[in-house]
Amino acid sequence: MTRRDRALALARRGQVITGIALAGLVGVFIRALVFTPIERTQGPAQKIFYVHAPAAWAALLAFAITGILSLIYLWLKDRKIDSIAAASAEVGLAFSVVMLTTGPIWGKTVWGTWWSWDARLTSTMFIFLLFIGYRVMRGAVVDPEMRARFSAVIGIMGLVLVPFIHMTVYLFRTLHPDPVLLKPSSPSMPGVMLVTLLTSVGVFTVLYVGFVMQRYAIAILRDVKEEAASAVS
Amino acid sequence: MGSFWTAALAIAAKDMKIEWRTKTAFASALVFAVLVLAVFYFARDPTAVGALDIAPGALWVTFTFAAMLGLNRAFMLESENRAMDGLLLAPIPPSAIFVGKFLGNLTFVGVVELVSLPLFILFYDLPIIRQLPALMGVIAMATVAFVAVGTLLSSMVVRTRFAELMLPVLLLPFLIPPIVGAVQLTSRVLSGRPLSDLAGWLKLLASFDIIFVILCFFLFEATLEE
Numbered sequence: 052m053t054r055r056d057r058a059l060a061l062a063r064r065g066q067v068i069t070g071i072a073l074a075g076l077v078g079v080f081i082r083a084l085v086f087t088p089i090e091r092t093q094g095p096a097q098k099i100f101y102v103h104a105p106a107a108w109a110a111l112l113a114f115a116i117t118g119i120l121s122l123i124y125l126w127l128k129d130r131k132i133d134s135i136a137a138a139s140a141e142v143g144l145a146f147s148v149v150m151l152t153t154g155p156i157w158g159k160t161v162w163g164t165w166w167s168w169d170a171r172l173t174s175t176m177f178i179f180l181l182f183i184g185y186r187v188m189r190g191a192v193v194d195p196e197m198r199a200r201f202s203a204v205i206g207i208m209g210l211v212l213v214p215f216i217h218m219t220v221y222l223f224r225t226l227h228p229d230p231v232l233l234k235p236s237s238p239s240m241p242g243v244m245l246v247t248l249l250t251s252v253g254v255f256t257v258l259y260v261g262f263v264m265q266r267y268a269i270a271i272l273r274d275v276k277e278e279a280a281s282a283v284s
Numbered sequence: 285m286g287s288f289w290t291a292a293l294a295i296a297a298k299d300m301k302i303e304w305r306t307k308t309a310f311a312s313a314l315v316f317a318v319l320v321l322a323v324f325y326f327a328r329d330p331t332a333v334g335a336l337d338i339a340p341g342a343l344w345v346t347f348t349f350a351a352m353l354g355l356n357r358a359f360m361l362e363s364e365n366r367a368m369d370g371l372l373l374a375p376i377p378p379s380a381i382f383v384g385k386f387l388g389n390l391t392f393v394g395v396v397e398l399v400s401l402p403l404f405i406l407f408y409d410l411p412i413i414r415q416l417p418a419l420m421g422v423i424a425m426a427t428v429a430f431v432a433v434g435t436l437l438s439s440m441v442v443r444t445r446f447a448e449l450m451l452p453v454l455l456l457p458f459l460i461p462p463i464v465g466a467v468q469l470t471s472r473v474l475s476g477r478p479l480s481d482l483a484g485w486l487k488l489l490a491s492f493d494i495i496f497v498i499l500c501f502f503l504f505e506a507t508l509e510e
Contacts, residue, residue: 125506174460181457188454191444197509201440204503205454208433211499215461215492222468222484 058271065264072258079251087247096160099153101247105255106149107175113143113259114182114209121206124199133199134274136206137189138266140182142259147179174216181209195274288383291376295384299358300391309357310396317350317400321407335408340470343404344463347423348430350400351393355434356451358385358392359442372508382504386435386497393431397423410474418473425489426466429496433458436500440507458496465489 052060083101090097120136154172155165166172185205192198240248303310324342325335362368371381401423405412412419434455441450465485472481 177457177460181454184450184454184457188441188444188450191446191450193445197443200506201444204436204440204506207503208436208458208496208499211495212458212461215488218488219461219464222465222488 054271055275058268058275061271062265062268065261065268067261068257068264069261072254072261075250075254075257079247079254082250083247087243088241090244093161096157099157101251103150103153103157104248105251106146106153108252109255109259110143110146110150110175111178111213112256113139113146113263114178114213117143117182117185118206118210118213121203121210124203125207130195130199130274133202134270135263135267137202138263138270140185140206141266142262144179144182144186145262146255146259147175147182151176151179174219177216178209178213181205181212185209288377288380291374291380292383292387295371295381296387296391299361299385299388302361303357303392309354310392313350313353313392313396314399316353317346317396318403320346320349321400321404325407336410336474339404339408339410340467340474342408343470344426344467346400346404347393347397347427348459348463350396351427351430351434352452352455354392354396355389355431355438355455356442356447358389358435359439360447363442378505378508379501382435382439382501385439386432386500389431389435390427393427394424397427412474415473415476419470422466422469422473422489425486425493426462428493429462429489430455430459432493432497432500436504436507439504461492462489465492 079101083098087098087101089095117136117140120132120139124132124136158167159165185202188205189198189202192201321342324338324345328338359368362371372378401420404410434451437454437458438451441447441454444450465488469482469485469489472485
């Protein structure tokens with residue numbers, strides 16, 4: 052089996068996983084719209100929460116994995132790890148776009164404003180922009196080995212930056228609700244809603260895995276093409 | 285250890301000497317700083333917004349962008365005639381190059397800030413003689429933060445395409461904690477609030493300084509050719 056075949060097989064497996072996740076997503080929508088009660092103060096607008104929060108989770112998970120893989124790359128210097136880190140970063144960007152578009156739609160109905168310069172909105176936007184920078188920089192370096200090293204440096208710095216941005220959040224006044232799930236005391240949400248949310252988080256995580264597998268397969272295929280091209284010239 | 289600092293200081297001194305002889309980067313950064321301060325003063329409704337309200341933001345936008353003009357220069361110098369190869373061939377630890385460049389940039393940005401600070405006080409008519417030491421402390425802390433990150437990033441971006449564009453895109457997200465902190469601290473210092481009001485932001489700034497200086501120091505080697 053050549054590298055190309057293995058990449059194609061990986062892409063197919065990624066497609067299957069993505070398909071399962073998309074079917075799961077349909078299930079989440081049905082459960083959120085039909086089988087989960089309407090929130091008392093926010094009304095139906097709160098339903099977007101079941102997409103917004105899991106998308107945010109998937110985006111931050113993706114960026115965290117990019118950061119950790121960057122660290123591992125500098126240690127092992129394995130090109131595969133760099134490609135997976137890059138794939139994860141790109142998928143993270145896609146989820147960030149979901150998070151950053153569903154957020155304002157929810158915000159407009161509940162807070163009465165599309166965007167507020169609230170610290171958490173601002174900080175997630177900056178993490179998003181940081182990884183856009185990561186992506187843009189990858190495009191601006193020709194040598195693959197140098198690109199991998201530079202990306203790893205940015206990835207690690209990003210990993211360290213996130214807690215600082217979080218601290219900035221707590222010091223700045225904030226509109227964004229406090230965490231309802233990941234906090235020391237028990238979740239402040241009725242059980243039915245919590246189940247919907249957690250299902251959605253699970254589905255988004257599977258979706259993330261499916262996307263990364265496919266994106267990584269593309270990276271391998273591109274590598275194979277580039278090597279073939281340089282072998283000819 | 286002695287030779288490490290000798291090498292680092294020699295690199296910083298070399299950069300300073302080049303800058304001293306041409307003064308191009310310094311002059312342009314300074315003129316830029318003065319222009320931005322002036323533009324900010326007029327970019328408000330004087331009947332509605334007091335100069336003191338806009339001053340902290342104006343100061344930090346000015347410092348950030350003026351510094352960014354200078355940061356690329358440090359490694360740009362080395363990319364001419366492949367001078368970087370000479371530095372790498374020298375029998376010194378690579379991190380000494382980082383420390384040298386960091387100190388050089390720190391001096392450069394520090395001098396630009398030192399010259400534009402009196403102008404800032406003058407332009408915005410701020411009676412802040414008593415708060416001046418505290419303000420300079422804040423400036424020093426934030427400057428260390430963004431020069432450290434800027435030095436590391438500029439060592440990479442000068443070897444990419446569109447280097448001038450790439451530095452702000454990569455650097456600005458990292459400047460959010462130190463700049464937000466510095467603006468908050470500056471406005472509190474300028475309005476003469478007590479020290480206990482500053483503690484949170486000071487801690488943030490101090491921990492950012494410590495962690496990012498160390499991190500950049502260790503990551504620098506990864507940005508070099510092997």
